[in-house]
Amino acid sequence: MINPPVHRSQLANGITVLTIANPSADIVSGRFFIPAGGRWELSAQAGLAQLLTSVMMKGTQQLSALEIADRVESVGAGLSADTTTDYIKMSLKTVKSDLVDIFKLAAEILRTPSFPESQIELERKLILQAIRSQTEQPFNNAYRQLRTALYGEHPYSRSSLGTATTMAQISRQDLVDYHQTHIRPDRLIISLAGRITPTEAIELVAQVFDDWEIPQIEPPVLLTQKVTTNPQYQVEHQATQQAIVMLGYLAPAIHDPDSIALKLIDSYLSNGMSSRLFVELREKRGLAYDVSAFYPTRLDTSHFAVYMGTAASNTQIAVSGLRAEVDRLCLEPLSAAELQTAKDKLLGQYALGKQTNGQLAQTYGWYELLGLGVDFDSQFSQAIQQLTSAQLQTVADKYLSTPYISIVSPEQQLVSSQV
Missing domain, CATH: 3.30.830.10 (Metalloenzyme, LuxS/M16 peptidase-like)
Incomplete structure (x- = not known):
């Protein structure tokens, strides 16, 4: 397969749009990237981005978790959110005819999550189970031990899940504050690949996100943490x-x-x-x-x-x-x-x-x-x-x-x- 050309553009509010036109199938896949994740967390709040992306999908100011799931599953689409050390990401996949609806739903989840307390507690329990599962796996323990030795206090030393202690301490307000700080248009990258032209992609993003203004606060600054060599x-x-x-x-x-x-x-x-x-x-x-x-x-x-x-x-x-x-x-x-x-x-x-x-x-x-x-x-x-x-x-x-x-x-x- 010859790689299709990539078109890059940027909206007035800072959103970067990448379009990879690939009309071989009537499918469009998308990724919403934001530089956030574990690298932007305080050590005492390790796992905050993981909890945020888990709860984001569980309700908006207009929709419940069940309504979100029904809208996605009724058309056979895919919509999810996850985090890594270097970024937060939302992913979508749908047939072209449903793209506008699924894209609007993804935007609503990204911009106006409601963070229901009941869902926070449910997702917290699931993450705590995943943390316990990690501690039972020898490979994960060896890798954790290695990362700690390599990176010390640098965020790369930590699992994106955080620890049982930090996960238990994260509050709803912490999620709200993190969302307001990091989820903003001038930090958003949207990449769309499939049966879509650059013109269609830009029009879609503009239609859905044009009213999203850059907040009147400075974007978060990542504190550089030096990594020193000390083999152990x-x-x-x-x-x-x-x-x-x-x-x-x-x-x-x-x-x-x-x-x-x-x-x-x-x-x-x-x-x-x-x-x-x-x-x-x-x-x-x-x-x-x-x-x-x-x-x-x-x-x-x-x-x-x-x-x-x-x-x-x-x-x-x-x-x-x-x-x-x-x-x-x-x-x-x-x-x-x-x-x-x-x-x-x-x-x-x-x-x-x-x-x-x-x-x-x-x-x-x-x-x-x-x-x-x-x-x-x-x-x-x-x-x-x-x-x-x-x-x-x-x-x-x-x-x-x-x-x-x-x-x-x-x-x-x-x-x-x-x-």
């Missing part, structure tokens, strides 16, 4: 049948040119059953139940991580094995064949991630929020193709030399930090 070795014991071993490294945000090389390194280590980690540590040595790597796209300082689920008796061997495979990247350049295979995998996966209208709306809206612009799509592919083995080795040596180590293992298994 941490072990947490949990009643589990296997150990989770995770190595992490502070890594650049997506705006840094080195991030492109790290995306390719991530793909080389973890993309599929022919990836280095899978072949070397699972297939050849039989160490891993599960082994992979990840490098999240972040507005601020990100991280690169490799991990393995293994038998508790193999914990120290797993640490050594993971370190050896990462260290090889710093010491040995990839062969021409390895480099080309990694590029083909990454670009193939990247293309498959933009097949649906929902994926297109998500991708380009996210790029806009990141400040990368609509041209980043083609720039990314070109940059990947131009990377050399020597450049990958240089970037690996720059960022992947000394890891933070996080382990979750059964209490009876003694784990040594002398690895």
